[in-house]
Amino acid sequence: MKELVVLSGKGGTGKTSLVACLAALADGKVLADCDVDAADLHLVLAPRVLHREVFRGGKQAYIAADRCAACGECAVYCRFDAVRFDGPATEVVGKTYRVDPIACEGCGVCVHVCPAQAVELAPAASGEWYVSETRHGPLVHARLGPAGENSGKLVTIVRNRAKAIAEARSLDLVIVDGAPGIGCPVIASMAGASMVLSVAEATLSGKHDLERLAGLAAHFKIPMLVCINKADLNAEVAAAIGEWCQRHKIQVVGSIPYDRRFTEAQVQGKSLVELGDGATARTVREVWRNTRTLLEGRR
């Protein structure tokens, strides 16, 4: 089974628009939306959710006000600056210290150091994940709760479930839509994958962030392909990206122009290739053909 992960470093370069096209073009695959904190693929694929599950990413500390002796040990030991002092207890308000649920990373140090056993750890619901059916095949997607933690863990769940579905249905391809950046969720979506397809925008920022992403792919020894997007925005930068890729033995699978029809497709809840044939759609098809060939060439 092959796993193709679409990433970009910089955000907004067109990952999801491209993945939506690949969803329409590729046969026999499972789709996984691993951009769990700003997932958009479902907006195009209109999934019918078959299965949903709560994601508990971590724990959360709570201080029981009635037992709290206001000694402040928890605040001394908390490394996340998550314990806030609300002022001394009064006859009306017993509360003294409290945990800021957004800053708390659920480590449990406060529970350990509290001499009054006033702090407890409880599971924090921090999202949901779904298995769905779409017009282009199965989709596994998720939604991290607002200000959620542990997005990497949720990414791993989504990926593993997508692979399990592919296996069960004897499909030999998983296409992953990843998050921007090079941090925790990106590492979780890339590690162990067959290949990274990086969507690089023809801007200096796009090039800069592509280079960082390439560093990450090299670090994890995952082969990388590049698709240049919005290539006509700056032909000079597009050429520089091409040269940079050549120097680093990274294959460029195509150059897609800046095309407003990508937005038009979004508005219609479709992928660009479903809008009909045109020059850009033909380029996107070629991107997929080249990617597939290179992907299949790999053991």
Next chain:
Amino acid sequence: MRIAIASGKGGTGKTIVATNLAVALAQDDHPVTFLDCDVEAPNGHIFLKPEITHCETVSVPVPEVNETLCTRCGRCGEFCQYSAIVCLGDAVLTFPDLCHSCGGCSLVCPDGAIREVPRVVGEVEWGPAGAVRFVQGRLRIGQARVPPLIRAVKKHLPQTGIAILDAPPGTSCPVVETIRDTDLVLLVAEPTPFGLHDLRLAVETVRQTRLPHAVVINRAGPSGGDVRRYCDRAGIPILLEIPEDRRIAETYSRGELAIRAVPAYAGWMRALFENVRHEALV
């Protein structure tokens, strides 16, 4: 005043707004500090072209086990919520990538066998960019833990004057770390279905922090109606609409400031700041 520039979706124009706002305000003699908190993909330097005069590595403490003192009691592994330290029979394994540096394992170890050693996650760099004080964080490639590096960048927040914080995209912990303790969160949104969807997610996140927030619509055109309607219904003020203009996109692609290519842009940034000031006071 601390202004965080954020967005749910990537590529909506956070960095364009943040860098141009910083330079426009500096031109008006405001003391401005620009802090690039998008440490995974920091791009502010491309536009502000700072002269980096200082660089500091940022480390987080991770456990190191002294095998001689360790009695394999297993308390560290039981305590760790992140499976970053595991006691397996005769061996204690540590996984620094999973560690949140809470210090719990060394606290609970009854034998004093765990000490914390620094592990580098990235760098904080700073220096002048014209009249703007520039600070950025750069995550080391292969490192996963972003919030500690953002905290290190934010140590450079000035006591007075204007601070502009360029946030990473998304809605999870790096965003929350960036916007924490700011006076106003400016959400840059683009009027597309993806843009609107991710704006809603970003608003949910910002609401959890209870910080004042407002929207800038970037690349606004006839299709901006949905975002406007949403903001109207949700009671979120729109402080500026920047029209769709290929010149701005091309200027951006070259790593140049929009205020240099589109004369009206500086005026928009000043108006934005006046609106921000008004909003933050309310």
